[in-house]
Amino acid sequence: MVSESTDLRVIKTRAAIEMTFLDLLLQKKFNALTVKDIASAARIGRGTFYLHFLDKYDLLEKVIDEGLNETVERFHPRTYFVDGKVSFDRITGFVQTMFRHFKKNDRFFRAMFFNEDIPMFRQRMQERFLSKFQQEIGQMNLPVIEKDPLMLKIMPIFVSSAMIGLLSWWFEQQAKISEEEIARRILVIMTQGPLRALGLDV
Amino acid sequence: MVSESTDLRVIKTRAAIEMTFLDLLLQKKFNALTVKDIASAARIGRGTFYLHFLDKYDLLEKVIDEGLNETVERFHPRTYFVDGKVSFDRITGFVQTMFRHFKKNDRFFRAMFFNEDIPMFRQRMQERFLSKFQQEIGQMNLPVIEKDPLMLKIMPIFVSSAMIGLLSWWFEQQAKISEEEIARRILVIMTQGPLRALGLDV
DNA sequence: TAATTATTGAACACAGTGTTCACTATGAGC
DNA sequence: GCTCATAGTGAACACTGTGTTCAATAATTA
Structure with a gap:
């Protein structure tokens, strides 16, 4: 073969x-x-x-793998945090870089996100995002690790899943919202939380 | 037919x-x-x-619709906010109720989440969650509507997508984590934001 | 009980699959 | 450039599943 x-x-x-x-x-x-x-x-x-x-499923599998490999490699070993403190600029920059990558590989992501019955594309993508995310967090030596290990599990799942959804929506909008605009909102949600981000009193 | x-x-x-x-x-x-x-x-x-x-796809469609209808109906008209202020108890209670529903309809959700190639189940589910979520928020008359309409679009997508991911993970864990445990973590992420939830200094 | 209609099962043509085989063409390596 | 190895061709094959049909039968309704 x-x-x-x-x-x-x-x-x-x-x-x-x-x-x-x-x-x-x-x-x-x-x-x-x-x-x-x-x-x-x-x-x-x-x-x-x-x-x-082997068949069309095998082809799909390989195309997805290649596409996601390329994407995940962009997550390159940078640190968005300095001494456990968020670097706003770095996160914003990172998010922008990511969205630019998506825009560049538009054909691939459109085909995958919007083909009504691609088996498992989102799951696959989320798994890859998640594992990379967990890797990054794992190197950070956070206080919560001891205090609340469940939170350490849940939060990356929450965020990686959220990002895939956002990404898909962004493509639906013809990717015409600028990376800067998106990145700013994401930062606000990440630092202040979804509720405060909406202007709710918490 | x-x-x-x-x-x-x-x-x-x-x-x-x-x-x-x-x-x-x-x-x-x-x-x-x-x-x-x-x-x-x-x-x-x-x-x-x-x-x-018509065919097996039609059957799948109908089964998914029925399952999601039942689920979304549980989102019943309650308000989790009072005068634009979060009611922690109500949100927590709501999340717990939802997770109990998922546990009860275990067979359906397992079949859908973990069958490797169910076309579009997650998307469908997210669409339904999202539209319900948007409805709820729409009735709330939030200050952010004028100030930052993009945030009003993004935040519900972010959250509904995140919830589907969390749910899928929860089922993977055999749904053995209690509703209370999950609900508490979700509340923290929602009110304080993912980063603070991890104990990061923001 | 009579009338209605859902179900049965066998048959049908059709489309796509994955494999095979002898033949052709095209790149690799000297 | 020439030669050898091997990738690609195209036609044929058996096979599986599809969606439809039709007359016969069974179950439900009123």
């Missing part, structure tokens, strides 16, 4: 398949896509498809 | 199909399920299935 090949023919074929696949996903439901559709749009024989992927 | 029938045979058949369907979803991937599987497990003819549903 698939092993890392340097043969130009292989590289071309795979690229054609993956490209075409994203294109088709932007037009059609994943469930409605057939291997035949993909093969003919990629201008390869249907049998050739099976030389590279 | 389907219209509300009172014929006992119809009621029985539909109930059998929907019951069986949930059972099968707890054992098998949705994609791997065939109409034949469902029909034979429900002890009906395959043709009979098509007298009630």
